[in-house]
Amino acid sequence: xxxxxxxxxxxxxxxxxxxxxxxxxxxxxxxxxxxxxxxxxxxxxxxxxxxxxxxxxxxxxxxxxxxxxxxxxxxxxxxxxxxxxxxxxxxxxxxxxxxxxxxxxxxxxxx
Numbered sequence: 001x002x003x004x005x006x007x008x009x010x011x012x013x014x015x016x017x018x019x020x021x022x023x024x025x026x027x028x029x030x031x032x033x034x035x036x037x038x039x040x041x042x043x044x045x046x047x048x049x050x051x052x053x054x055x056x057x058x059x060x061x062x063x064x065x066x067x068x069x070x071x072x073x074x075x076x077x078x079x080x081x082x083x084x085x086x087x088x089x090x091x092x093x094x095x096x097x098x099x100x101x102x103x104x105x106x107x108x109x110x111x
Contacts, residue, residue: 001105002058005098009051009065012091017044043072047092058103065096 020040023033050068054061069092078084 001098002102005058005062005095005102006051006055008091008098009047009054009095012095013044013047013051015091016047017041020044054099058099058106062096062099062103065092065099069093069096 020037023036023040026033026036046068050061050064053064069089072092073079073085073089076084076088078087078089
């Protein structure tokens with residue numbers, strides 16, 4: 001159970017990172033494309049930092065993933081469409097819940 005949220009987290013980060021590459025299709029100077037790429041990578045970098053924290057501290061990571069889910073829902077307006085919830089906010093919510101379940105199972109096994 002401890003590997004599932006980690007694997008899903010890695011896959012989701014890779015999925016979200018794909019959207020950053022669309023800036024290279026524009027006909028603008030390279031430095032401008034690179035700046036756009038970095039800006040588009042901010043959610044992926046935030047998720048990567050959270051995944052690293054959650055790897056060692058599942059409780060804290062699970063809570064942060066749930067907070068990121070709320071932030072994504074508000075910032076990206078995913079509440080307006082079911083597809084937005086399923087593709088953007090939903091996986092982050094699921095990963096957060098799975099990290100919390102992983103922490104709970106680990107606590108039960110320790111006691």
